[in-house]
Amino acid sequence: MSKVIIKHRLFTWFEDVDSHVEPGTQSRVERIAHYGDDVDITDKKSLERGKELDAFFTDEEAKGIRKGEYPQGHEALLAQAQGKQLPSLPAGQAEVEDEGPQTSTLSSTELGAYIVEHKLNVDDTVALADASNPDDIQRVWDAEEHAARLRENDPRAGVTNKLDAMLAAASQGGGNDDDD
Secondary structure (H helix, E strand, O other): OOOEEEEOEEEEEEEEEEEEOOOOOOOEEEEEOOOEEEEOOOOOHHHHHHHHHHOOOOOHHHHHHHHHOOOOOOOEEEHHHHOOOOOOOOOOOOOOOOOOOOOOOOOHHHHHHHHHHHOOOHHHHHHOOOOOOHHHHHHHHHHHHHHHHHHHHOOHHHHHHHHHHHHHHHHOOOOOOOOO
């Protein structure tokens, strides 16, 4: 009925299929799709429900995705969902010679994708945070959560424990900027 690309982490719908138990009859079966899956939904009510929930990319976005042109903010996740690999840095960012990629300007979502793509270990992930900046520490903490979702597991305790300690130290050290 309608080819769509799933925009939510998970979407379920129903489909009528030939029964294996009673030949000549139909059974109602639940189907499950994940973010980035390109599926054909034949059940009108399920399709309407998905549209109400904004669970699908628009037709225009879907055409672009099928060509490898990803909507802003979905590049890394869609590429990963489709088994493709994007360049290690977002468009417009260049590596500085002998310094590696400049991660300080990446959002937590982009940084999470970077952590997964480059398979950063605990120490390398923690080193991404500016220990004197609570906002930056929180950005890396959020990136670790995003990376965990991409890996389909929990955030690494080694990372979160070290970042929590850094956050506590930064909050205590930077709390008194008043000039009395």
